[in-house]
Amino acid sequence: MKIICEKGFYKFYPSSLADIRRFFDKYGTRLVQCEDFYTFEALATLPKYSILGQSYSNLIATKTCSGSREEVMAKNLLTYNQATKSVAPIPSVVGKMDYSYSNYFVMSNLPQAFFYDNFGIITGFYGWANLDFMKFNIDQFNYY
Amino acid sequence: MQILEATCTAGVVSANGGIVPSCQILGEGGSSLGYLVIGDEKFFYLPKTTPDVKSFLTQIETLCDKIGALCDSIKAITVLCSAPASPSGPPLNSAVFTVAKAEITAIKTNLSTLKGNLK
Numbered sequence: 332m333k334i335i336c337e338k339g340f341y342k343f344y345p346s347s348l349a350d351i352r353r354f355f356d357k358y359g360t361r362l363v364q365c366e367d368f369y370t371f372e373a374l375a376t377l378p379k380y381s382i383l384g385q386s387y388s389n390l391i392a393t394k395t396c397s398g399s400r401e402e403v404m405a406k407n408l409l410t411y412n413q414a415t416k417s418v419a420p421i422p423s424v425v426g427k428m429d430y431s432y433s434n435y436f437v438m439s440n441l442p443q444a445f446f447y448d449n450f451g452i453i454t455g456f457y458g459w460a461n462l463d464f465m466k467f468n469i470d471q472f473n474y475y
Numbered sequence: 476m477q478i479l480e481a482t483c484t485a486g487v488v489s490a491n492g493g494i495v496p497s498c499q500i501l502g503e504g505g506s507s508l509g510y511l512v513i514g515d516e517k518f519f520y521l522p523k524t525t526p527d528v529k530s531f532l533t534q535i536e537t538l539c540d541k542i543g544a545l546c547d548s549i550k551a552i553t554v555l556c557s558a559p560a561s562p563s564g565p566p567l568n569s570a571v572f573t574v575a576k577a578e579i580t581a582i583k584t585n586l587s588t589l590k591g592n593l594k
Contacts, residue, residue, distance in 0.1 A: 380477040380513050385493040395495065397477040397513040406516065 332462060335368075336455040337473075339410025339421070339444040340401035342368040343460075353462045358441070360416060373417050374400065381407055388418040410444050421445050428453060428472075436469035451475060481511035481520055488520040495520070505592040530589055538582050545575050 332354070333344040343362055345351050351362050351369060365375040373388065377400045381392035387407060394406045404410065404418065412419035428448040430436040435458070442456055451474040458469035481490035483506060488498040490511040498511065499519040509522035548571045554563035566572070 378477075380479075382491055382493065382511075382513075383496050385491055394516065395497075395513060395518050396516045397518075398515055 332460045334441070334456075334458050334460055334467070336442065336444050336457075338401045338405035338454055340374055340404055340455075341370055341411055341441075341444075343370060344368055350460075350462055354460065357462075357465050360413075371411055371416065374411055377404065377418070379403060390418065390420070413441060413443050430469070436472070438467040438469060439465070441467055442469060442472075448472070476512065476514040479511045479513070481509055483507050483509060483520055483522060507592075527589060527592075531586070534582055534585050534589070538579065541575060541578050541582070545572075548572065548575065 332346060332350040335342045335344075343351075343354070345354075345362075355361055361372055362369040363372050363375045377388055379400055380397035381387045381394055381403050383392055383395045385392055387403075388409070390407075390409065392407050394403075396403055396406045398406070408421050409418050410421050410424055411417075412424050424443060424445045426443060426446040428438075428442060428446045429440075430438045430442075430448075441460075442453065442458075444453060444455055446453055450472070453472045454475055455473040456469045457471045458467055460467055479490045481488055481495070483489075483500060483502075483504070485506065486500065486504050488495045488500065488511060495511055495518070500522075501519050502509075502522040502524075505522075507522035508526065509520055512519055512521055548568055551568055552566040553568070554566050556563045
């Protein structure tokens with residue numbers, strides 16, 4: 332299952348619905364359809380705009396803006412937090428990316444956006460989930 | 476770009492159940508219903524002008540009706556004279572003109588209010 336994370340917004344592209352079920356079995360996190368991809372429930376319902384001072388995913392928006400969900404989230408300095416299964420301020424998500432490297436980065440857990448590694452803070456990545464072995468193979472990390 | 480229903484009251488724009496801070500208003504700034512347009516990081520309020528136009532036209536229609544009725548009343552004027560060649564008294568239907576003046580004054584007030592509230 333291909334995974335794209337941009338600015339803390341996760342997009343999953345399953346080859347079949349079984350991928351979604353297997354992901355749920357492993358992580359207990361439901362993925363829901365949103366446009367042409369699947370994503371976490373908290374992200375699927377995000378509006379494509381925010382108004383300064385008004386509620387945005389149970390937080391207070393810091394910008395009046397519109398655009399794609401990832402753009403609006405980024406402009407409000409927000410990301411998806413896997414631990415809380417909700418949208419959270421970027422500064423509240425702190426941790427080090429734990430991976431091994433062969434031809435690509437291999438991780439046993441889905442990478443958390445805005446964790447850091449030796450090269451900096453990771454804003455997103457391109458990769459795929461090996462659902463047979465429940466590993467995440469990351470082709471590329473994106474940094475600030 | 477997102478377009479949301481919005482209101483403007485005393486220069487303050489509200490949408491989505493709350494105030495929209497620092498919102499540029501594209502209009503005269505009177506109280507109105509309208510739209511909040513958010514494009515990337517720029518946003519502005521656009522008032523609906525059709526309610527004003529509709530209200531204006533309604534007032535003009537009413538005014539035309541009153542003028543028509545006034546013409547009929549003028550045609551129906553009858554006056555009495557106390558004696559031949561003496562000055563006539565007021566028209567017997569003078570009360571109609573008093574009412575018509577009050578109605579036209581009310582329409583003028585409505586138009587002035589509408590002008591003051593231009594969005």
